[in-house]
Amino acid sequence: MSFETINPNPEPPKKPEVNMKSVRKFTTLAIIVVALLYIGSTSFYTVEERERAAVYTFGKITHEEGSGLHFKLPHPIQQVRIVPAELTQNLTVGYRETASGDQVVEEEAMMITGDENIVAADAVITWKINNIKNYLTNIEHPETFLRNASIASIRSVIGSQKLDYVITDGKTEIQEQARIMLVELMDKYDTGIQIIDLKFQDIEPPDGEVSEAFRAVTNAREQKNTKINNAMKYENDRIPKARGEAQALIEQAEGEKASRILNAQGDVAKFNAIYEEYVNNKDITESRLILETLEKILPNAQIFITNSNSDTVSYLPLNELMNNRSNTSTSRTNTNSSSSSSSTNNSQTSTQ
Numbered sequence: 001m002s003f004e005t006i007n008p009n010p011e012p013p014k015k016p017e018v019n020m021k022s023v024r025k026f027t028t029l030a031i032i033v034v035a036l037l038y039i040g041s042t043s044f045y046t047v048e049e050r051e052r053a054a055v056y057t058f059g060k061i062t063h064e065e066g067s068g069l070h071f072k073l074p075h076p077i078q079q080v081r082i083v084p085a086e087l088t089q090n091l092t093v094g095y096r097e098t099a100s101g102d103q104v105v106e107e108e109a110m111m112i113t114g115d116e117n118i119v120a121a122d123a124v125i126t127w128k129i130n131n132i133k134n135y136l137t138n139i140e141h142p143e144t145f146l147r148n149a150s151i152a153s154i155r156s157v158i159g160s161q162k163l164d165y166v167i168t169d170g171k172t173e174i175q176e177q178a179r180i181m182l183v184e185l186m187d188k189y190d191t192g193i194q195i196i197d198l199k200f201q202d203i204e205p206p207d208g209e210v211s212e213a214f215r216a217v218t219n220a221r222e223q224k225n226t227k228i229n230n231a232m233k234y235e236n237d238r239i240p241k242a243r244g245e246a247q248a249l250i251e252q253a254e255g256e257k258a259s260r261i262l263n264a265q266g267d268v269a270k271f272n273a274i275y276e277e278y279v280n281n282k283d284i285t286e287s288r289l290i291l292e293t294l295e296k297i298l299p300n301a302q303i304f305i306t307n308s309n310s311d312t313v314s315y316l317p318l319n320e321l322m323n324n325r326s327n328t329s330t331s332r333t334n335t336n337s338s339s340s341s342s343s344t345n346n347s348q349t350s351t352q
Contacts, residue, residue, distance in 0.1 A: 094122025
């Protein structure tokens with residue numbers, strides 16, 4: 001029979017010894033990796049084209065960056081806010097563009113005119129950011145502020161005009177006045193927003209009989225303007241032609257006037273020359289004028305000179321004498337030519 005001795009205070013098993021240096025080294029390495037990952041994820045940022053970045057240092061904007069890859073100090077030292085500063089944007093008032101088409105926003109579109117009528121007006125505002133600091137710090141919700149300011153400007157201008165003028169001839173003027181007022185509001189509150197343009201899409205009364213009546217008035221005015229433009233076009237086409245024709249007639253009349261004046265001056269000079277001859281030799285000049293006049297009046301008449309002082313009428317047949325003289329001279333000319341021809345032939349024969 002055997003007996004075992006039992007130890008009332010047994011010793012606990014020994015734990016394996018831990019290398020504290022390795023633990024510290026691993027912990028330090030993990031912290032460094034996490035810090036690097038955090039810095040890498042929060043310190044590098046990219047700015048796209050037509051965007052600009054505003055860099056906040058301890059909550060204040062210190063500088064701006066353009067497009068590209070940039071570095072900043074990690075959060076919360078520095079923060080970045082990127083805005084489309086180089087992009088021209090459009091803001092609609094009175095309606096919204098949806099996939100199914102334009103949807104009217106009545107609380108924005110309905111406006112009261114100066115003569116207490118209601119019109120529906122919708123517009124498009126073209127704008128861009130021209131001062132990033134003012135845009136990010138002076139207004140909390142820029143687009144909401146811009147839409148409200150646009151509605152206020154449009155209602156202020158339309159509220160001072162009559163309905164007939166608003167929906168017909170005054171659309172362009174009202175549009176320009178609203179744009180100027182909106183620009184003044186943006187400058188007054190230093191919003192950093194630049195208003196490029198404000199254009200109305202439609203200004204018309206609410207649907208119904210009133211709308212149809214005013215639409216008929218608008219169509220009549222448009223037809224009136226079309227006819228006026230056509231008349232002006234016809235006037236601009238005809239007046240230059242009429243002026244040209246009138247100038248041609250004037251120049252033709254001036255030429256005729258100058259020609260007649262010159263002819264009259266020539267006739268006067270001719271008459272004065274004949275008169276001087278008439279003063280010196282009245283009888284001869286008178287006879288000459290009579291004969292020249294007779295030659296013009298009766299170019300084929302035969303001329304006879306008669307003497308009726310005696311009982312026998314004597315006359316001198318000048319025409320026959322002139323004809324005989326001309327025939328004699330012609331025969332002499334022929335004789336001389338034939339004799340010269342004969343002499344030429346004889347000379348040639350003697351030479352041979």
